[in-house]
Amino acid sequence: MHANKPQPGLSEKAPGPGLSEHGLRTVLLLAFGGLLALMLVASVSALLSLRQLHAVEQQVASRFLSRTQALSEVVISVHIYDDQLAEFLLDDRAVELRESGPEIAERAAKVHSALRRYPSDGGPRERQLLEEIEESLSQQESISSAMLSLTPGDRKTRSPKFIQEQLLPRSLSILQVSQQIASLNGQELAKSNQDLLARFASLQSKLKSMLLAALTAGLVLSLLGTFYVLHLERQERERYLALADNRLELEKLSARLLDIQEQERRSIARELHDEVGQSLEALLVDLGRLSRLAPANEEAMRGQIANLKTLAENSVKTVRDIALLLRPSMLDDLGLIPALEWQAREVSRRGEMEVEVHPEMVSEHLPDEIKICVYRLVQEALNNAAAHASAKNARVSVTQGPERLEVEITDDGQGFDPQRVRGMGLLGMEERVKRLGGKLKIESRAGGGTRIMAELPLKLANSA
Ligand SMILES: Nc1ncnc2c1ncn2[C@@H]1O[C@H](COP(=O)(O)OP(=O)(O)OP(=O)(O)O)[C@@H](O)[C@H]1O
Ligand SMILES: [Mg+2]
Known part of the structure; x- marks a missing residue:
């Protein structure tokens, strides 16, 4: 009954990878590649931006620090100069200029060198303020030099007035200008900090959008991946079922072949045994009867009959053997x-x-x-x-x-x-x-x- 039935599993090809599967694989590969590239670009650009921000921050901090240091050097050296000058002018002892003069001149040179060390890359306002300090200092030096050249007695009487009216106001004005420079520096620092914050915020938003893009791509990718895996799973199941079907059909077929083989052997054995065997047996009986009927003096005839009997007996045996081999009764x-x-x-x-x-x-x-x-x-x-x-x-x-x-x-x-x-x-x-x-x-x-x-x-x- 199975032999004539069409064998669906046997002739059918197992479902192979189609064009859509190929397309899906390409899309998946591209999506994976894209996601990886996106993440790589995002991380590299974030790292570069962070490094850049760090460098700028360091630059701003060191610029502020160097200006503040230079300015405090100027202020301190002006103070020391003024103090030394006032000390000399008010000195009770009759100290000559040639004793303290070089020291005062050295202090003045130190103030000038502190001013020269101040970084020269500032804006025009800063340069202007620095020039003001320089000028005040020069004026102070020139009016002081007149006082210095007086005799100790004259100097002592005129100095308090000079200090009160000339030295202190100028010193104060230099201090005020220094404060203006310091506040300029502070403003510049605040502006730089604001710039940095703005750049940091832009980096943050750039990172956010990249993260969002990566997340979206990852989501799409995982959806595609799930779809692809399910698709493969379904294909595998179909393939497995088709194979199991084929196998079952083959087993049925071979069992049926064995049955048919046994049946055929049985029927050939029966035919051989019942038909050929019986006919040969009948022949043997007839030959026995013929040999008894043959006249006793017919030796040759009896010999022939005996030969025929032997032949028939052998044939019976052979037929039986074959029948036994085919179907061992x-x-x-x-x-x-x-x-x-x-x-x-x-x-x-x-x-x-x-x-x-x-x-x-x-x-x-x-x-x-x-x-x-x-x-x-x-x-x-x-x-x-x-x-x-x-x-x-x-x-x-x-x-x-x-x-x-x-x-x-x-x-x-x-x-x-x-x-x-x-x-x-x-x-x-x-x-x-x-x-x-x-x-x-x-x-x-x-x-x-x-x-x-x-x-x-x-x-x-x-x-x-
Ligand atoms: N007992 C054995 N000793 C040595 N070789 C063997 C033995 N049984 C099988 N073989 C080897 O295995 C082969 C396959 O044996 P199998 O019975 O399947 O086929 P066959 O005997 O060649 O043909 P068929 O059985 O269909 O007449 C044989 O040709 C033989 O080379
Ligand atoms: Mg064999």
């Missing part, structure tokens, strides 16, 4: 073990090798399919041992347990590699054993003989 008549022993005798009789049969606890009432399976296994194994192995001895053992029947056929022939060599005979063995839910194991190696073991479950076979 002994299996039904006598049971498994006698049929196996007959087979062993037949092989030994052909003079190819000695065969021993060792049965253990084998029941007379095994199910038909088990008996046929064991019989065919032993037949194929012995035929192989005789035909391919040049074996001298073979041994067949059949052991029945509570749940299974174990069959083992060993030979001492040349062996082979069962992993690489397979023919219809070995495949047939496997099919038969598998069909009954059993296991077949073939152990063989070059020069080491061959061992074939089959385990056939009895309960399953009974219930089947």
Whole structure:
């Protein structure tokens, strides 16, 4: 019934990768690449921007620091100069200019050098203020030089007024200008800090949008990936189902082939036995009758009849042998073990090798399919041992347990590699054993003989 049915699984091709799958794979690859590139660009640009911001921040801080330091040097040196000048002018002792003069001149030079050290890269307002300090200082120097050149007595009387009216106001004005420069510096620092903050905020928003883009791309990608995996899973399942279908169909087909083979063998055996065998038997009976009817003096005729009888007897035997090989009626008549022993005798009789049969606890009432399976296994194994192995001895053992029947056929022939060599005979063995839910194991190696073991479950076979 299965043979004529169309075999969908057999002819159908398993679904292969289509164009859409290829397209999907390309899209996935592109999306992955894009996401990676996006993340790379985002991180590199963030790193660069951060480094740049850090450099600018450092630059601003060091500019502010260097200006503040320079300015405080100017202020301190002006203070020291003024103090020294006032001290000299108010000195009670009659100190001459030539004693303290160089020291005062050195202080004045220090103020000028502190002013020169002030960074010159400032704006016009800063430059203007610095020039004002310079000018105030020069004025102070020139009016002081007149006081310095006085005699100690004159100097002492005029100094308090000079200090009060000339020195202190100028010194104060220099201090005020310095404060203006310091506040200019502070404003510049605040502006730079604001700039930095603005740049930092722009970096933040740039990073935010990149993160958002990466997240969106990641989401799309994971959706695509999930879709792709589901698609693959479905395809795999379909492929698996198609394969399982094919396998089932093949198993059914081979089981059916074995059935048909057994049936054909049975019917040919019956034809041979019932038709040809019966006709030859009838011929033998007629020949016996003819030999009795033949006159006693007809020696030649009796001889001919005897020859014909021998021929007919041989033919009967041959036909019986063939019929037995095709369908061993002994299996039904006598049971498994006698049929196996007959087979062993037949092989030994052909003079190819000695065969021993060792049965253990084998029941007379095994199910038909088990008996046929064991019989065919032993037949194929012995035929192989005789035909391919040049074996001298073979041994067949059949052991029945509570749940299974174990069959083992060993030979001492040349062996082979069962992993690489397979023919219809070995495949047939496997099919038969598998069909009954059993296991077949073939152990063989070059020069080491061959061992074939089959385990056939009895309960399953009974219930089947
Ligand atoms: N007992 C054995 N010793 C050595 N070689 C063997 C034995 N049994 C099988 N082989 C090797 O395995 C091959 C396959 O055996 P298989 O019975 O499947 O096919 P076959 O005997 O060649 O043909 P078929 O059984 O269909 O008449 C054999 O040709 C032989 O080379
Ligand atoms: Mg064979």
